[in-house]
Amino acid sequence: MELSSRIKSVQPSATIAMDARAKQMKAQGLDVVDFGVGEPDFDTPDFIRAAAKAALDAGDTKYTPAAGAKLKAAIVQKLKRENALEYTTDQVLVTFGGKHALYNAFQVLLEPGRKVLIPAPYWVSYPEQVKLAGGEPIFLPTGPEKGFKITPQDLLARAGEARVLVLNNPSNPTGVTYTPQELKALAEAVLKTELIVFADEIYEKLIYGDTKFVSFASLDERLGERTLTFNGLSKTFSMTGWRLGWVAGPADVIKAMATLASQQTTNPVSFAQAGALAAYSDPAAAAEVEAMRREFERRGRRMWERLNAMEGVSCVQPTGAFYCFPDVSAHYGRKLGEAKVAGSMDFAAACLEQIHVAVVPGAAFGEDRCVRLSFATGMEQIEAGLDRLEKLLG
Ligand SMILES: Cc1ncc(COP(=O)(O)O)c(C=O)c1O
Known part of the structure; x- marks a missing residue:
């Protein structure tokens, strides 16, 4: 069926696409650490x-x-x-x-x-x-x-x-x-x-x-x-x-x-x-919101510190929301595991396919040097995902 030119000009949401792929891998029984999601992991109060x-x-x-x-x-x-x-x-x-x-x-x-x-x-x-x-x-x-x-x-x-x-x-x-x-x-x-x-x-x-x-x-x-x-x-x-x-x-x-x-x-x-x-x-x-905020603060600090300590990674400190957006471009032009990495799309694909860590390519947000990691996930997941990333980059 011939679709309108209006819809043909629109890109599907890359963050939702990454989330869908990570969920699909989880459904296959793979142990995926999902830093792709843009939603709090807490239940609604x-x-x-x-x-x-x-x-x-x-x-x-x-x-x-x-x-x-x-x-x-x-x-x-x-x-x-x-x-x-x-x-x-x-x-x-x-x-x-x-x-x-x-x-x-x-x-x-x-x-x-x-x-x-x-x-x-x-x-x-x-x-x-x-x-x-x-x-x-x-x-x-x-x-x-x-x-x-x-x-x-x-x-x-x-x-x-x-x-x-x-x-x-x-x-x-x-x-x-x-x-x-x-x-x-x-x-x-x-x-x-x-x-x-x-x-x-x-x-x-x-x-x-x-x-x-x-x-x-x-x-x-x-x-x-x-x-x-x-x-x-x-x-x-x-x-x-x-x-x-x-x-x-x-x-x-x-x-x-x-x-x-x-x-x-x-x-x-x-x-x-x-x-x-x-x-x-x-x-x-107010107390419910503050409890969630405090937990995000703790996780964000830990994720930021660990990312900055990694080889070829540099991250501006997050002071709001629940995302780290590190510059990983020092790794472009080299191989990560089996895959040659030319930009953030390749970097994110290498993370997902090789270490089962979902991150969102910065290209989706108009900044190819970076990738986005959400810290709206538990501390154990954060440590596990960053351990894998550190190993891949090292
Ligand atoms: C910057 C920004 N604005 C707006 C929204 C919209 O959120 P919602 O439609 O769930 O209210 C989002 C969700 O990710 C966002 O990140």
Whole structure:
């Protein structure tokens, strides 16, 4: 069957593909260490599951009026309490995960020829979603030598050509975070332009050491009318399978996104919304989130230290999210076991096939020198996988 040119231009998600291959090998009985996954390994906290079960038992199984009305009010409270952001419920839309919110935002703001600034390395879905909306990505390269961060100069050099800037902080795949000062400097640069900012803050709670998180839109009151803040429950509350995310921004954009959703997905799952409502309003939440954060911090530090001690590996310290993104390019051009390695694709393939360790090639994120390892897996797995990697590289 002849498929549309729209879908033919889109790459399937490399991270999901790597995960599928690792799962297939596990199903064959192989002892695979999976550093490919981008999801917390913890169960969703009990009180959230209990709220969703209670909603199901109470018959909360129908279409919900407007997308997530009660939940929207709780999100408005959360934004005020935790992010110093003032919104009303007509400025919030609840979606099927943060990915869906981003997708719909590109759909309502882009048009053929409209360009989007995407700092590279980037989360795999941004460029593909831009293309699906008829837009064009412009990549702003960073690299380990710049700590994987863009500067105001990088932004201003290309701002005239673009409509939107995507700012993902903390970052997937690099694990780096912008300091409040760096973010403020970027905000000042943005205010000199006509750019709309997509602030993807889905990893806001996963920050380490003395890292401070601030919401981009809170840095200047003029940013409110040109920023969309994206977030969701997947990473903070270990709720990836629930598919709940949201966006806050100018009411006209939110209304357009709601119109699109009304012809597309109607409302987010009714009883999942009840779980999310508990996540944002139950006082038990903070301690649960903090326990998960602390464990990620311990694992991330260990993984980073061990990677940096390996032959030909150099890794920027992750201060957020749950990824290490080491530069392994010193190994390109040599053989790892049986396989000749020319780039990150070969490197990842050698890891998976020869030592049964799944990592994601940096090429998928626009940085071929690196590979991504997730530390959203248990400490035993981390030690075992890194033992194997050390041996392969040594
Ligand atoms: C940077 C970033 N943004 C958004 C998302 C979307 O997550 P979800 O659709 O599960 O809310 C992800 C998930 O991996 C991510 O890494």
